[in-house]
Amino acid sequence: MTADIIDGKAFAADVRARVADHVARLSADHGLTPGLAVVLVGEDPASEVYVRNKGRQTHEVGMHSVEHRLPVDTSEADLLALVAQLNVDPAIHGILVQLPLPDHLNSDLVINSIEPAKDVDGFHISNVGLLGTGQKSMVPCTPLGCLMMLRHHHGSLSGMNAVIVGRSNIVGKPMAQLLLGDSCTVTIAHSRTKDLPEVVRRADIVVAAVGRPEMVPGDWIGEGATVIDVGINRLPGEGGKTRLVGDVDYASAAEVAGAITPVPGGVGPMTIACLLANTLTACCRANGLPEPEGLTA
Numbered sequence: 569m570t571a572d573i574i575d576g577k578a579f580a581a582d583v584r585a586r587v588a589d590h591v592a593r594l595s596a597d598h599g600l601t602p603g604l605a606v607v608l609v610g611e612d613p614a615s616e617v618y619v620r621n622k623g624r625q626t627h628e629v630g631m632h633s634v635e636h637r638l639p640v641d642t643s644e645a646d647l648l649a650l651v652a653q654l655n656v657d658p659a660i661h662g663i664l665v666q667l668p669l670p671d672h673l674n675s676d677l678v679i680n681s682i683e684p685a686k687d688v689d690g691f692h693i694s695n696v697g698l699l700g701t702g703q704k705s706m707v708p709c710t711p712l713g714c715l716m717m718l719r720h721h722h723g724s725l726s727g728m729n730a731v732i733v734g735r736s737n738i739v740g741k742p743m744a745q746l747l748l749g750d751s752c753t754v755t756i757a758h759s760r761t762k763d764l765p766e767v768v769r770r771a772d773i774v775v776a777a778v779g780r781p782e783m784v785p786g787d788w789i790g791e792g793a794t795v796i797d798v799g800i801n802r803l804p805g806e807g808g809k810t811r812l813v814g815d816v817d818y819a820s821a822a823e824v825a826g827a828i829t830p831v832p833g834g835v836g837p838m839t840i841a842c843l844l845a846n847t848l849t850a851c852c853r854a855n856g857l858p859e860p861e862g863l864t865a
């Protein structure tokens with residue numbers, strides 16, 4: 569079998585078009601412009617690309633976008649003061665603090681200081697708790713993007729065996745909650761999992777979020793399974809350039825999978841599209857307006 573390619577880039581363009589449409593209506597009917605603030609502390613080459621893409625795409629869908637770039641030695645008090653200011657800024661509906669933060673900053677403390685209604689990453693403990701109990705919340709962008717692609721490809725996910733490799737707070741755990749919410753039977757695997765290849769082989773849906781280049785080979789993938797590759801790993805490429813690879817060995821996995829997301833052009837673009845969707849949702853909620861359809865979990 570040769571896998572269907574799940575085109576995250578095209579899907580993300582469609583999500584952004586739907587967001588842009590709704591943003592235009594908010595502006596025309598209510599004079600509202602959703603606003604996103606991105607806070608970047610220090611310089612992280614991987615974050616740079618992501619932050620640049622976010623700024624551009626936020627403007628393209630008609631939203632207001634501000635970037636706060638702080639020096640690497642910014643104190644916790646100064647960062648908390650900035651978040652406090654954004655929390656009460658009426659032009660800002662979404663706040664994203666780019667992770668990882670430098671070591672001297674307590675990221676749990678900083679994330680939990682964000683007003684939950686403006687926490688468009690869905691990382692605040694209130695949003696984590698709401699998601700875990702099936703209540704309305706802000707849903708983390710990467711897992712939300714994966715869920716949208718899976719629903720689009722399969723229709724219903726009910727009863728499917730889903731195996732998530734990775735148990736981070738930003739990908740693995742919220743992904744598990746979302747798939748459980750769609751009635752999958754969910755396994756979360758990690759570095760201590762026994763017989764990982766066997767566990768992965770039983771999956772109808774594999775979500776790889778490990779951070780190890782091409783760790784999952786094709787012979788771990790069950791015939792016809794759907795593979796969602798969250799990994800973004802930068803390897804040295806030709807002529808001093810770098811190239812991006814996922815956590816799945818694409819070439820061998822595509823021979824057995826039923827469907828697979830590529831890297832780049834898979835989960836990454838969907839993450840940014842979902843960030844814009846979450847900012848729009850936050851703006852609608854803040855103003856007591858109906859939420860966009862098909863852009864939330």
Ligand SMILES: NC(=O)C1=CN([C@@H]2O[C@H](COP(=O)(O)OP(=O)(O)OC[C@H]3O[C@@H](n4cnc5c(N)ncnc54)[C@H](OP(=O)(O)O)[C@@H]3O)[C@@H](O)[C@H]2O)C=CC1
Binds near residue numbers: 736761
């Ligand atoms: N496309 C996108 O939009 C995004 C992509 N990413 C990418 O996704 C990947 C994962 O990110 P993130 O969740 O933040 O990573 P973390 O480093 O926080 O978590 C990695 C997880 O993988 C597990 N793991 C590590 N080695 C193994 C192994 N040999 N076998 C099984 N499990 C293992 C770890 O297990 P343990 O807990 O036991 O240590 C951990 O739970 C990265 O490549 C990152 O760049 C991340 C966010 C967004």
Ligand SMILES: Nc1nc(=O)c2c([nH]1)NC[C@@H]1CN(c3ccc(C(=O)N[C@@H](CCC(=O)O)C(=O)O)cc3)C=[N+]21
Binds near residue numbers: 666667689709831
């Ligand atoms: N608070 C916070 N929230 C995040 O969501 C968050 C974060 N911090 N820190 C870093 C990770 C990583 N991440 C990516 C998003 C998009 C692409 C993306 O657009 N990737 C393109 C390629 C871009 C390129 O060429 O580098 C693609 O896969 O096609 C990548 C990575 C979000 N993260």
